[in-house]
Each structure stands twice: as structure tokens, then as C-alpha cells.
Amino acid sequence: MIRRFAVASVSLAVVLGCGTLPAVAADSVPAAVTAAAPDVDVTKVKGHLNELSAIAGRNGGNRRSTGQGYRDSVAYVKGRLQAAGYTVTEQPCTSGCTSGAGPNLIAEWPQGDAANVYMFGAHLDGVSAGPGMNDNGSGSAALLENALTLAQQNPTLRNRVRFAWWTDEEQGLNGSDFYVRSLSSADRAKIKAYYNFDMIASTNGGYFVNHITSSAAAPMKAYWDSLGLRPEENTEGAGRSDDYSFEQYGIPTSGYAMGASARKTSAQASKWGGTAGSAYDPCYHRSCDTLTNINTTGLDRASDGIAYTIWQRAVLAETGGCDTAGAVANGGFESGTAPWTGDTGSIGARSGQSAHTGTRFAWLAGYGSTRTESISQTVTVPAGCTRATLNYWLRIDTDESGSTPYDRFTVKADGTTLATLSNADAGSGYVQRSVDLTAYAGRTVTLAFTGTEDSSLQTGFVVDDVSLQSG
Template sequence: MRHRPPSAGLALALFAAVTATLAGAPATAAPVAAAPALAAAAPDISVTNVQAHLTQLSSIATSNGGTRRAGSAGYTASVSYVKSKLQAAGYTVTEQTCTNCTYPASNLIAEWPQGPADQVIMFGAHLDSVAAGPGINDNGSGSATLLENALVLASQNPTMTKRVRFAWWNGEEQGLQGSKFYVNSLSATQKGYIKAYYNFDMVASPNGGYFINKVTSATAAPLKAYWDSFGLQPEENTEGAGRSDDYSFANAGIPTSGYAAGASYTKTSAQASKWGGTAGAAYDSCYHKSCDTTANINATILNRAADGVAYTIWQLAVGGGTGGCTAEQLIGNSSFESGTTPWTATSGVITNSTGQAARTGSYKAWLDGYGTSHTDTLSQSVTLPAGCASYTLSFWLHIDTAETTTTTAYDKLTVQVGSTTLATYSNLNKATGYTQRTFNLASYAGQTVTLKWTGVEDTALQTSFVIDDVTLQVA
């Protein structure tokens, strides 16, 4: 993790999830088994294998002056080790030289060549250490966790519903330079292909805790679900906010999350009570020091992180598993029969007026219809869970107009998701009854978006845009 001195303005307000308490174990504890009911479809990642990768990274550092700093011989050898394993497993592997990094060296990108190329779930960790030490927890732990997950995915070769891409970053310790370089190298279309980015930076801190980036987000849901299955009550990773490579992706508008176990901040009494360990001591007392060796690893946290990554991959990108999606309808008060909540609308839009008939029930959303210059809006914010196969927005629209032209759109209804326009209708689309309109919102999986209808009427001759039975079905 990139260093940033703590400040009074950096709050330690941590948000607890609602699950039962299960104490953590010290670094010497034996690895624990995965929660079988939840992770039945996902493989158990061998923590012994993850630790074997850490041993290799430690040996590389020892042979190269005790460090794997970006641009050093130790870093180059680390890239070679990871790359050789991935190539042997069948990955499409690319080295991307970060030319504007403080220490120009390679980002390593590995893509499993199955699943739709425009639906990418990405997992990343920085491979460099600080100059002062070998960087086995920071961040050999994240790097080794992803490497073993990549190898297991290749060995099992399941049917893929999404494309999985792994990355190991150069220059994180100098300011997230490698990941920033990578994101800036992508076109807008390529960025749009990445539906979620998951970051793993320090996932085995010896006095660590269970932290998740953006823990309450839809993107974090599979990571949190796995740790919730142990009753771990994971908390928001406030210490790591803006300090690791997920920040480069978040700045580009890509949904992010990830695991962390803590760095130099102090474990509280409440955290020690629910997770074990020592209150009043740093999560990692060897953070950015020469003592960050293979002895500086909590095997229990490492194991749970590695298995949580596997669970997330299988939930989001693998076909035939338990699925990361609960089929449900996401729109609240979809037929407007329960008043205005949770809709936001211009006054009078949601109405049971008999001037226009509802499709079902008595209420509907009636935009415009004044015959004068007028604008009405209707909107609702909704979170689309990641991991579903389908995301279908549907609504019924009736357009009644006094306009007689067959060529000019005087009055218009615009349908938007965020700032993106899905469709525009006008007085030219008038119909005697309701017509169902349907849109695929799969590109917004894992995001919270605002659905908005805006009706704009000109100065004469009314057009009414009447909406009813709005649904957003995921399955």
C-alpha cells in the first residue's frame, strides 16, 4: 500500500455489517476451511499454495538486495515468476511498460481467454515492494492470492459468463503509477467493458482485521457475503481509501471494491473483541519495513481472503454455480399505487386523476398534458446487483396528443439512465393505448443509477406522456 501519513481529518469511523461474531486467529493459527454451504460452487483455494508463492517472492527479494522495489532486479524477477506460471496455465499474458513511472517497468496483465470480451471482471494487486524490505504482506499477499486464484481458475476451466482479467501493478508505492498508466491507456470503450475492478492490497496483516473497500456497495456484495458466512462483521477500509490501485479505476468511473487486512493504523478494542489479535497495536507493525517477511503473515486472514476471491469469481463470472444473483424486481412502488415514495417527481405527476387512465390500478405517472410550455420529471435511484444474467427495464407508455403533425416532434419524453439517454419519444409516437418499452441495463451491473423520465412540452397543443407499471427485473 502506498504510504500516506495519518491525519486528524482521516476518520476511523468503521461500519459494521450485521452478522454474528467469530473471533479471528493469530498468525500461527491453522488455516480454516471455507464455509461449505455458501461456497459449494467455488473451489477451496489452498493457503499452502498461496504461501508457497510468498516463499518464492521472499527468495527473489533475498537474492536482490532484500527488496522487490519497482524497477529493481527484484521486481523484474517477480514479474518473471508470476508471468511464467500464468503462461504455463494458458493465460493470454501481456507486459505493459509504464513509461512515465518513477521506475519504468512492467504491469503484468493476464486474461483468461473465455467469456464475452466486453464483459470483464478485473482483479488486481500491486507486485512492487518499498525499497526498505521484501514486501511479503505489502503486497506479496495480494499478488500471491490472485496468482493462485488464476491458476485454480485455469485448472478447473469452467464455463465462463464473464471475462476474467488479472493484473499485477508496477509503481504502486510511488503513487499508484502503474495502475494509473494502465487505466489512462484504455479507450472509453475499453473502460466500459470493465464492469468491476477488485483490489487486494495487504490481505494477511499479522494483527489484521477484515476490511472491504466500499463495503456497502453492490460491487462489494460477493466479497462481503463470503466473509459474512463466517460472522466476521467486516468493516469499511477507511485506512486504504485513495491509497491503492482501486483509486485509479474509481477515478475512471469503474465500480470498485476489494479486501484488506490493515496497515499502520491501530486495532481497536472492539475489533480485537470480534476478530482476535491485540488491541492498541498496529495491524501490521512491519508495514514498509525490512521485517515484512514470510513470518509477517496471518494465515487465517490470508486463507479467508483467497477463498473470498474465488467465491467472487465464481459468483460473477462462472456459469453453472449457485449464482451471484437473486432474481428480483428492483423498482419500488412500480405501479405508483403507494403514493410517491421512493419516486422523485414534479408535483402532480403521480396521480389518480381520471383525465388519463392508468394501465393497472388507479395511479400512474402523468407527465405534461398542459398545452403550454412545461417540463415534468420522474426519477428513481436503484442499485443493480452484480452477477446477474439479465437486467431488464420495462415500462408501459401511453402518449396522447392534440398535435396533428405527422412530421414534427414538438413535445418530447426523454428516458435516461444517469446521463445516458436510452430513448426519446414524442407526439409522433401517439397511440390509443399503452405500449411496453423494454431496455437491457446489463452494462450497469454493480452500479447505483438514477432512472429518469423528462417530458418537455412546447407552447401550444397538449401532449400527455403517461407511464405505468415500471419494473427492473434481474435474474
């Protein structure tokens, strides 16, 4: 048939070693995730918030870095960590911090390769105006319960996990800046990624990931994608929280946020709910940032996403060395087009074709006229695997006849053609195809799917359910 202007969308998911993250309804937990990481109890996270609120209440209503409220917050977190078996260090900020600011708190679980460190941090201080429950009790509490959960589960770690609660963030990221500056270049090189959690329970919030298309962000985005949340880049928070201190020294960073004083767009309200035109956190830096200013659903989703990232980066890495986290983002194309680039108009759910599974796919070419369409995405092929195979389901419908290849479909990695099919390969329905990506293990490459037609007689190439299997 001649292709209509409407186009359908690609469903691309990546299975790396232990399995895919399937698209599921919000708040349900994918089987692939539950097999890897624990479900962090949000009730316990809120219990830590209750303690931080009480501390603020006993200390003038706030937990600013120079006050007793902050020092008592440090003592609470430190006590829980020490009781769980962590090596905990208070690091005084001796330069660059506000006079009288309390210490950073650093906790490390004594397992895993100390030359490969994954850091998870949140600022523990607040502003003078209020108790700072969302900013940043939410990130601090979620991080604490994740640390306690890791200790309770006590899995065998391949990589080292380090947690940090920063001082004096509200005065200019001073605590985290001091920490990174104080490290030797060799110790900075050991930190493979830093993950930051600042305001993860905004009552009118969105779902934002720092550097969402980066390799560091892959597990964070993969978890929220698995809940159907369709997260976006954290543009509001760029350069405004402690991850920036690490970025300044070339350390890869990511993290979660739900937004501060910026206003929710109509498109975001349609996607996530809430009120368009209103601030993500209407109590940002105000006295009303209390326990009533907490989005429990968002806090739960972020807490579980932190756990998933810890398990992917430090725990699952030992099972053959294949990091299975989200090599292809938005793999099913069920959540818009990002981070795909190119002819993203080919992504959608349209009449005239059907998906292999789900409702969306990518329909490349099929016009019956000279045309080339291509979609691509940057993907990190996992290292430490004996084999990496890209599988995809392809349906070829054509009005051509015979065995002459007039219209072509190609799969490329960084411009190198790995597979070519044509109208001569047309059949009835979807056929699973595969290409070998083993040579790209440990590398970040751009995978591209391209459909090209000549001037007459249409051939449509419909791609769905792509998976990268490693072993």
C-alpha cells in the same frame, strides 16, 4: 405484552437462485459457496510467497519497482501464468512512473464475453526497506493462485476475467494509473468492476472491504459474512491503493485488506482478536515484513473470498444470468446492524420474543403507544431472472381485538408499498409472507420494513429469515 426497552433483531438473508450464504462458524465453508467456487489452497499461496521472498533475498533484500527484484517477480508470475494457458502481456509504463520502473503484468483467461470484464489486481512491487511479504506479496500471491486455480478448474465462463499485477504502486499508484489512462473510453466501459488486494495477511489485522456497501462489494462481503467475520469499511486504505486509479474513471471497485499502520480498536480486538492499540501490521514498510509477518488464517480467508467473487461474477452468471451474490448484506442480523439504517436499535437479541431461526431478529413497534420504527437497506435485485420474490417470516403479537387495523406493518421498495399487514393479521407464531420484486430486476432499490402503532394497545411486528428467491 408491553414491549420492553430492549429490542430484538431482524434476521434477513437473501436466497437468489442458487441459495443463501448461511452464517457459520469461522473457517468452515458454507455449502452454497463450495457448490460454486473452489477452495484455494493456502499452502500453494504461501509457496508463491516463498518464491517472492527468495527473489528479494537474491536482489538486495527488496522488490522495489526499479530493481531486479521486481523484474524477477514479474518473470516468476508470468512464467506460471503462461504455463497455465493465460494470454500474458508485459505493459511498460512509459509515462508517469518512476524512471526505470518495471512493467505491469496483465493476464486474461481466453473465455467469456470480452465486453463484460471483471478485473482482479494487486501491486507486485514493494518498498526498498524489505522484501514486502505482506505489502504486497500477500495480495500478489493470492491473486496468482486464484488465476492458476481458475485455469485448472477451467469452468465455462459467461464473463471475461482479467488479472493484473501493478508496478510502481509504492511511488504513487503509477502503474495502475498508467494502465487505466492508456485504455480507450470503450475499453474502460467494458470493465464492469475492478477488485484490489493489498495487504491481506496483516498479523494484527482486521477484515476490511473497500466500498463495503456497494454492489461491487456484495460478493466479497457476502463471503466474509458467511464466516461470521463482520467485516468493516476499509477507511485506512481509501485512495491509497490501485483501486483508486479505476475509481478516477468511474469504474466500480472493491477489494480486501487487513490493514497497515493504523491501530486496532478495542472493539475490533474483541471481534477479531489481536492487540488493541497496536498497528494492524507492525512491520508496515519495514525490513521485518518477511515470511514471519504473514497471518495465514487471514490469507486463507481472503484467497477463498477472491475465488468466490470470481465465480459469482464470471462463472455462475451463466446459469440463467442471475448473479446470486449477497443481495442483502448481514441478512441474518447476527453480525451487528450494518449496513442497515433507520431504527437500528430494533436489531438485537432480547427477552420477550424469539427468533424464527438463529438468535437475532428485528422487533418493530410493540410499545402500546404512538410509535413508528423502520429499518432499511439498499439491495440490488439480480438481473436476468424470470422471477424475483422477497420472502420473509413475520410474527405479529397484539393486544388489540377485532378486525380493525389499528397498527400496521409495511414492506416498501424505493418508497412504494408492496405489502401491508396489521394487528388483524395476528396469529400464533411466525408466518412466511412474500412480495413480488420481479419489476425491480436489475435495479438497486431501498427495501424498508416499517411497524406503526397508534396510541394504545400494543402490536409488535417481529421479522426474521427474509430471502429473495429468483428463478
